[in-house]
Each structure stands twice: as structure tokens, then as C-alpha cells.
Amino acid sequence: MTPSALAHAVGVTEGAIRQMESGQTKSASFLIGLKLADVLGVTPAFLATGREKISETGSPAPDPSASVLERLERLERHILQITAIERRVKALEGRRRGGTRRKAQE
Incomplete structure (x- = not known):
């Protein structure tokens, strides 16, 4: 080759x-x-x-090369999904904390 x-x-x-x-x-x-x-x-x-x-x-x-490549590609997709979920959770936590502060200030 x-x-x-x-x-x-x-x-x-x-x-x-x-x-x-x-x-x-x-x-x-x-x-x-x-x-x-x-x-x-x-x-x-x-x-x-x-x-x-x-x-x-x-x-x-x-x-195991072929199955390893497939597993790595799936793992990369899962990592991206987990990262997106973590961002959503942090955003929701931030909103929750912000909402709590507003109520305390009122």
C-alpha cells in the first residue's frame, strides 16, 4: 500500500x-x-x-480493531450527549439559584 x-x-x-x-x-x-x-x-x-x-x-x-473503532465512535457520541446534559443541568441549577435569590430579595 x-x-x-x-x-x-x-x-x-x-x-x-x-x-x-x-x-x-x-x-x-x-x-x-x-x-x-x-x-x-x-x-x-x-x-x-x-x-x-x-x-x-x-x-x-x-x-479487536473494528469493534474498538465502533466502540470509540459510540463513546464519543455518548460523551457529547453527557456534556450537553451537564450544560442543561447547570443552566437549570443557575435558574433555580437565581429564582431563590429573587424571592429572598422580595
Whole structure:
């Protein structure tokens, strides 16, 4: 696979791929690493260390890349939802406190 094709598949620039290959980039984001592993058909552990993770049974662990990516995407959506809920709660608490102050001042 060419650096250009890999970059396109992962969603980064060809320059970013070349920097990763040459070691000029100390670390890529976790999500980019997972995408790279998925596209290259290796586990994230192998991509990071060059060694395959071995399970307790002594055989290579199954490649969880696809399910991990799906879980991360769902997690990101849940975090956004939680953040929105937290903002609403804080706004309601602020209104409640403001309403209490007004009653005390009257």
C-alpha cells in the first residue's frame, strides 16, 4: 500500500504518514493509531510495539480493531450527549439559584 493510499484510507495527509514512517512524529492520536491498525490489518498492540499480544492460552489474541473503532465512535457520541446534559443541568441549577435569590430579595 502506498503512503498516499494509506493516508486517504486513514484520513490524514500523505506528509503525516511519511513523518510517522520516518519517526519524525513522536505519537499520533489514539484514534489515528486504531485506524492505521485496522487499515493495515494488524492489532493496535502490534502497530505500537511491533510484537503481537499473546493471550493467556498462548495463541495470538483476536484482532479487536473494528469493534474498538465502533466502540470509540459510540463513546464519543455518548460523551457529547453527557456534556450537553451537564450544560442543561447547570443552566437549570443557575435558574433555580437565581429564582431563590429573587424571592429572598422580595
